[in-house]
Amino acid sequence: xxxxxxxxxLIILPFVVWLFFKKNKKKAIRMPSLExxxxxxxxxxxKHLIGKYLIFTGIVLLIFGxxxxxxxxxxxxxxxxxxxxxxxxxxxxxxxxxxxxxxxLEKAKEVMDTFISKRTQDRIGLVVFAGSAYTRVPLTFDYNxxxxxxxxxxxxDIADSNRTAIGMGTATAINRLKKSHAKSKVxxxxxxxxxxxxxxxxxxxxxxxxxxxxxxxTIGVGAEYINQQTILGSMKVKNDSLDELLLNNMAxxxxxxxxxxxxxxxxxxxxxxxxxxEKSKIESRDIYxxxxxxxxxxxxxxxxxxxGLWFDNYRYIxxx
Numbered sequence: 677x678x679x680x681x682x683x684x685x686l687i688i689l690p691f692v693v694w695l696f697f698k699k700n701k702k703k704a705i706r707m708p709s710l711e712x713x714x715x716x717x718x719x720x721x722x723k724h725l726i727g728k729y730l731i732f733t734g735i736v737l738l739i740f741g742x743x744x745x746x747x748x749x750x751x752x753x754x755x756x757x758x759x760x761x762x763x764x765x766x767x768x769x770x771x772x773x774x775x776x777x778x779x780x781l782e783k784a785k786e787v788m789d790t791f792i793s794k795r796t797q798d799r800i801g802l803v804v805f806a807g808s809a810y811t812r813v814p815l816t817f818d819y820n821x822x823x824x825x826x827x828x829x830x831x832x833d834i835a836d837s838n839r840t841a842i843g844m845g846t847a848t849a850i851n852r853l854k855k856s857h858a859k860s861k862v863x864x865x866x867x868x869x870x871x872x873x874x875x876x877x878x879x880x881x882x883x884x885x886x887x888x889x890x891x892x893x894t895i896g897v898g899a900e901y902i903n904q905q906t907i908l909g910s911m912k913v914k915n916d917s918l919d920e921l922l923l924n925n926m927a928x929x930x931x932x933x934x935x936x937x938x939x940x941x942x943x944x945x946x947x948x949x950x951x952x953x954e955k956s957k958i959e960s961r962d963i964y965x966x967x968x969x970x971x972x973x974x975x976x977x978x979x980x981x982x983x984g985l986w987f988d989n990y991r992y993i994x995x996x
């Protein structure tokens with residue numbers, strides 16, 4: 677299949693044709709008699725038109741070259757349109773609680789690593805937060821760099837690790853996704869606490885996310901009952917440090933989902949579910965590869981144009 681990438685250049689063709697066939701009335705030299713000229717039969721020769729026709733053909737070819745003719749190659753490449761994902765991880769001190777093995781933070785890192793390994797067409801970034809938040813890794817296709825940074829992550833990477841700024845963590849991720857042109861933009865937020873610090877509230881962050889079409893999946897980690905040391909010894913108490921209402925609203929308001937990971941197996945299952953949900957949204961499209969043909973027209977046109985000018989000015993000169 678052939679096509680012209682810039683067909684609008686063809687509007688020049690009618691003007692060129694008109695100029696070519698337009699008859700110019702030139703003043704001739706007065707001669708007392710044309711008998712001598714007639715007897716030599718010079719008037720029957722059309723050689724003087726060779727240059728003109730070559731110039732005309734060369735210009736036509738140059739115009740076709742400007743219109744960029746292309747040929748569709750047989751090979752068709754199928755390509756997936758990936759999504760942009762920001763992983764947002766709580767690294768406050770409470771994430772060191774050992775109700776997960778070896779603790780919540782290390783287990784979350786392990787599950788995130790597996791999640792990253794399963795993605796192939798997506799840009800993924802990493803944001804961490806405690807009392808403040810920062811982008812650990814911007815959106816990237818370099819999964820090795822991402823996984824190395826995730827592996828070396830610890831609570832000491834943020835000074836104020838005794839607080840939890842969920843709003844700040846979410847807002848930082850939004851800032852990374854706001855300029856994205858991906859059809860789907862997703863935040864996966866993992867925390868074990870409640871928002872108790874930060875200049876930006878989770879509610880304000882969610883409002884911005886909705887405006888930008890960013891979906892938020894929230895995951896609350898932590899066992900329902902945890903061991904706590906008392907004067908009477910170790911005893912199990914209900915884990916009420918997690919603000920499930922907030923996390924559920926954040927997800928619901930942006931079209932995402934809230935999950936409660938009360939043990940290691942559930943955390944793994946949740947990430948698998950998110951992986952399946954978002955993979956089903958990825959669309960595919962056909963990419964056609966074209967072979968550019970304009971250079972053949974341009975080169976041929978220039979050769980004919982130069983040859984025609986030579987014929988017209990040096991080889992066959994028409995006497996008026």
